[in-house]
Amino acid sequence: MSNQSSVERSTAPASPLLSVKQLRVDLPVAKGTLHAVRGIDFHVERGEMLCLVGESGCGKSMTSLALMGLLPRKAQINADCLNFDGVDLLTVSEHERSNLRGARMAMIFQEPMTALNPAYTLGNQLCEALRRHQLVSRKAAHDRALYLLKRVGISAAEERMRQYPHQLSGGLRQRVMIAMALMCEPDLIIADEPTTALDVTIQAQILHLLRDLQQEFGTAVIFITHDLGVVARIADRVAVMYAGEVIETASAQALFHAPSHPYTQGLLRCIPTPSKTLPGSRLQAIPGVVPSLVDKVEGCAFCNRCDHADERCYSTPPLQTVADRHLSRCHFAHQLANPATINAQEVTL
Amino acid sequence: MWAFVFKRTLIALSVALTISVLCFSLLQLSGDLALSIGGPEATAEQVEQIRTDYGLDRPVIQQFTSWLWGAVQLDFGRSYYYQSDVMDLVVERLPVTMTLGVMSLAIALFVSIPLGVVAALKRGSWIDRMAMAIAVTGQAMPNFWFGLTLIILFAVKLQWFPAAGSDSWQGFVLPAIALGYYATPAMMRLTRSGMLEVLEADYIRTARAKGLRTGTVIFKHALRNAVIPVVALAAVELGFMLGGSVVIETVFSLRGLGQLAWNAISRNDYPVVQAIVLIIALFYIVLTLLADILNAVLDPRLRAR
Ligand SMILES: Nc1ncnc2c1ncn2[C@@H]1O[C@H](COP(=O)(O)OP(=O)(O)O)[C@@H](O)[C@H]1O
Ligand code: SF4
Ligand SMILES: [Mg+2]
DSSP states (O other): OHHHHHHHHHSSOOOOSEEEEEEEEEEEETTEEEEEEEEEEEEEOTTOEEEEEOOTTSSHHHHHHHHHTOOOTTOEEEOSEEEETTEETTTOOHHHHHHHBTTTEEEEOSOTTTSSOTTSOHHHHHHHHHHHHSOOOHHHHHHHHHHHHHHTTOSSHHHHHTSOGGGSOHHHHHHHHHHHHHTTOOSEEEEESTTTTSOHHHHHHHHHHHHHHHHHHTOEEEEEESOHHHHHHHOSEEEEEETTEEEEEEEHHHHHHSOOSHHHHHHHHTSSOGGGOOTTOOSOOSOSOOOOOBSOOOSOTTGGGOTTOOGGGGSOOOOEEEETTEEEOSTTHHHHHSHHHHHHHHHHO | OHHHHHHHHHHHHHHHHHHHHHHHHHHHHTOOHHHHHHOTTOOHHHHHHHHHHTTTTSOHHHHHHHHHHHHHTTOOOBOTTTOSBHHHHHHHHHHHHHHHHHHHHHHHHHHHHHHHHHHHHTTTSHHHHHHHHHHHHHHHSOHHHHHHHHIIIIIIISOSSOSSOSSSTHHHHHHHHHHHHHHHHHHHHHHHHHHHHHHTSHHHHHHHHTTOOHHIIIIIIIIHHHTHHHHHHHHHHHHHHHHHHHHHHHHTTOOSHHHHHHHHHHTTOHHHHHHHHHHHHHHHHHHHHHHHHHHHHHOHHHHTO
């Protein structure tokens, strides 16, 4: 995986599969406007696993729904750039958008118990996406569904095809959702906390499965989670979100070994050995509360919880490059990236 | 599935038995039958004579079992007024009432489901408010009054349909509208609220995430789940309509079960009243059973229970 991306980097940079610049999502609420996503930047390369990680409420789901074009009707979206493989998602017609959905970008949701229609068989729900997007026979669609059910580890697949969602456990349903997302061989799968609702052993299985299939099919995945243990297991690259912003992005390696934002560092301090972290460890050990996203957030959003904060932090920090493809939204990003300097800083301060 | 049908049928049968007991005892409770059959001028001897003739001097339990035994064989005795077999009277009138009921239900379904779907999709629009207005008016208007209005407008003024009679299908149009309109509001509102709820469901978002066409999302994924409660309501409404046919058949002079019931009640023709009450109750039970089965067909989760 990493070999492949370093080759791509050394030649002329191929355009990424998805690039997002200054994406904002606003929701009207009783008290004013809730800025759920406040100008985030990230990109996804072909075939890579990008983890979007952050506390509950930081705007991960809103980001994914904005990418899919499935935001609630009252939500307002704008961005400087929202480009999916050459298609401008901001100006694309609803018809073209629905041609992309399910075919080239698919989504797996958090709640497997309610994400499938109780009135139709699994076979029916698996096949319909393929038959909507491609001119294939009923038989061909059936065969593909059967193949994918087997690939996601469902035994007695032929029989399962005729069953209804209520006859399956949560773990099995999430496997079906994965198979469903793969039906049209999409370029991008957005998985919004696909393992959060499952118990720990099932979580690990589903995680493995997703990682295996992603590598086998070469599908890019945006994996959304609030669980750093999960990130450590599967991510190629990571984007850490806080209060509607991406505050640090880096390769998984760099993020765990040289975190360059106080928030990321705080998160990692709560986990003694990142590589051995069990799935299920939650991001909640940093004292303090997230600022309200209604109205404008002044200065650095992390300011009230940050050990390093000083008067500079009343102004909004820019995204700073601390290393190749490693960005951090902190005034002290460079010092933080190098622990030696920060010690010196603390002495001089 | 078959276990489900069997279970529901057993329940339906026990309900039917309970109804027949109630049906029989209601008339027992309504006073001394021999007295009311004889009328105010009857002498004590005449009343005694009636009592023995009609078997009313037997113990209640014996009267019940012999009546029930007859009813099971579709023998409800003889009408006091028409002096003919009750079952013959019923069989003669039944097709009229059934036609009226089915037509009314069809009209109600054809109006209420599309209107409910559109009202839910265009919530707050003029069409939603109009549908709501129709619902409120429909629930407030007595159906005999609405029936008379239809007669004045479409039979007397415009002369599109006959005002009375059940000789041709045209005769059924106005009464079916009058009766169907009565059932429309509840079904429309249930469709609307069902659609609103279902459209918020996670599986609708999944369907949209698959890129399915709007029509597929609405009709295949949403409506299918939203109409499940409407089916149950439709069965109840058809039952109500059979009851409502007493009034409407009288207004439109249709020779149906409702009119027969009305005549029988006003003439103290107890065997006929008993038979009709029991038959309508049985229809109601059968309809509920059918609705249960249809629900299970629509909602696979119910089959397991
Ligand atoms: N339908 C909605 N209406 C108004 N606010 C919402 C809605 N859904 C989510 N939010 C708010 O938007 C913010 C981001 O939510 P979300 O993207 O779901 O967070 P996450 O997925 O990271 O937990 C939260 O503050 C949440 O309260
Ligand atoms: S900008 Fe200031 S407050 Fe914000 S993370 Fe950096 S040091 Fe902390
Ligand atoms: Mg979420």
